[in-house]
Amino acid sequence: MKSLGVLLSSVLLAVPIALISPAQAAEKETAAEKKTTAVIEKRVIGHSVDGRDITAWRLGNPRSSKKVLLLAGMHGNETGAVHTLRALRDGRPIDGADIWVVPVVNPDGVSRNTRQNARKVDLNRNFSTKWAKLGGAVNSGSKAFSEPESRAVRDFADEIRPTYTISFHQPLNGIDIRDTGNNKWAKRLADQIRLPRKAFDCFSKCHGTYSMWFRKHHPKGAVITVEMTKSPSKKYLERVAPRAILRSLNATR
Numbered sequence: 001m002k003s004l005g006v007l008l009s010s011v012l013l014a015v016p017i018a019l020i021s022p023a024q025a026a027e028k029e030t031a032a033e034k035k036t037t038a039v040i041e042k043r044v045i046g047h048s049v050d051g052r053d054i055t056a057w058r059l060g061n062p063r064s065s066k067k068v069l070l071l072a073g074m075h076g077n078e079t080g081a082v083h084t085l086r087a088l089r090d091g092r093p094i095d096g097a098d099i100w101v102v103p104v105v106n107p108d109g110v111s112r113n114t115r116q117n118a119r120k121v122d123l124n125r126n127f128s129t130k131w132a133k134l135g136g137a138v139n140s141g142s143k144a145f146s147e148p149e150s151r152a153v154r155d156f157a158d159e160i161r162p163t164y165t166i167s168f169h170q171p172l173n174g175i176d177i178r179d180t181g182n183n184k185w186a187k188r189l190a191d192q193i194r195l196p197r198k199a200f201d202c203f204s205k206c207h208g209t210y211s212m213w214f215r216k217h218h219p220k221g222a223v224i225t226v227e228m229t230k231s232p233s234k235k236y237l238e239r240v241a242p243r244a245i246l247r248s249l250n251a252t253r
């Protein structure tokens with residue numbers, strides 16, 4: 001039989017072993033973090049002309065049949081919705097939809113505050129559907145999908161096959177209802193996000209846009225082009241719009 005002294009010292013020795021190590025503590029913290037943020041996966045889906053990452057974050061419930069792709073910053077001088085998608089990403093967990101956000105499709109354009117990418121191409125004229133050679137501000141590139149940014153979006157959309165997708169722009173103040181594939185959703189989104197429903201015709205020059213390409217190649221999915229106003233408030237971008245997107249999808253956070 002062990003003496004009291006031996007018993008006591010073994011208890012004392014056992015105490016530090018029972019304490020949590022710094023590594024375990026960090027692991028615990030990360031687990032706790034995961035439960036309080038919306039992000040469940042992060043992926044680099046491609047690189048810009050200048051080599052910047054194009055990053056997608058997955059939010060919500062991957063098992064949901066509602067597959068959503070949200071794109072912003074395709075025109076680098078239209079960064080309102082960049083804040084909206086980051087607010088969705090950085091908020092509480094989301095349920096009721098499987099959502100991928102790409103807050104900055106055109107990182108070179110955002111860093112230069114230009115509509116076009118580093119090769120002066122308008123990415124929203126560089127998709128293949130009705131692609132036409134266009135110059136100036138809407139320079140469509142040397143051919144359809146000549147740019148790595150539009151190819152990254154195409155390949156990613158083809159992979160995840162969203163049932164709902166939104167392409168965010170500015171400053172035309174409206175939701176394009178021409179050919180969405182789901183007008184009920186478009187109406188719900190317009191009401192929630194406080195924008196009028198309009199028919200944008202790209203000044204009679206709709207060629208090679210993401211929305212046109214998506215409708216043609218993913219006929220079962222719905223696509224909406226959202227044009228926010230020129231200078232939405234911080235509250236609108238970071239609270240009203242994220243909530244509106246989730247409500248339009250019957251998703252919650």
Ligand SMILES: [Zn+2]
Pocket residue numbers: 075078124168169170
């Ligand atoms: Zn735009």
